[in-house]
Amino acid sequence: MTRVSDKVSQQVKELPEDTSFGYGQLAIPKQEYLTAAKALERLQKKGVIKKLAKGIFYKPKKTVFGEKKPDEQQLLKPYLYQNGKRTAYITGDYLYNQLGLTTQVPAVMQIASRNRRIFVNNGAVKATPVKSYVDVTDANYQMLGFLDAIKDLKQIPDVDIENALAIFKSRLSVLTPAQRQMVIDYALAYPPRVRALLGAILMDLNVKKGIDKLSSSLNPLTTFELGINDSLLPTASDWHIR
Structure with missing residues (x-):
């Protein structure tokens, strides 16, 4: 049977650089989180990953100018998953800026989920929850964000x-x-x-x-x-x- 530490190390190894993750993105049962935490701590000491916030880690990208800092989307990404499956997505004015609908970038982002209320305040990034209209998956979250933009058309700043x-x-x-x-x-x-x-x-x-x-x-x-x-x-x- 594969040890928890080996499973964690392998999953982290398979993650691309410049990626953040949390326990919800690792295929690790909750009863193994304590062992997984020790494995992640060892990877931190080796410099393979860095801790961003409680339960949130980052696999840095090495460049000729040093390590690249994670952007807002990467900081929020771990909050969008549960048990390795996407259950939420970034919406609101941050998304609408990415779509080219507004030039404004909000100080507080919005995270949509069907069954979760996700608040984020880790210093670097802040987010508040909104309810999605359907269950969120990796296959549909972009479509839902598009429909959100249609829904909010009249409220989008400087649209x-x-x-x-x-x-x-x-x-x-x-x-x-x-x-x-x-x-x-x-x-x-x-x-x-x-x-x-x-x-x-x-x-x-x-x-x-x-x-x-x-x-x-x-x-x-x-x-x-x-x-x-x-x-x-x-x-x-x-x-x-x-």
């Missing part, structure tokens, strides 16, 4: 609506048909304005499959005030968007 629509169209256009169907299915769990705007954009992209799911989920008497007219999105009025 340019025309630029945002171009970004939304660009991201949807490169998805496979199967991926687009996944986005549509997840959108059904989101507020009606998300379904309406997604439907209008897909219609503008001449994507027909799955559109009826979105339209039938909407109240035909509801109007969505999003600051978008037919000159910005030719299909806006078809979805009662204005």
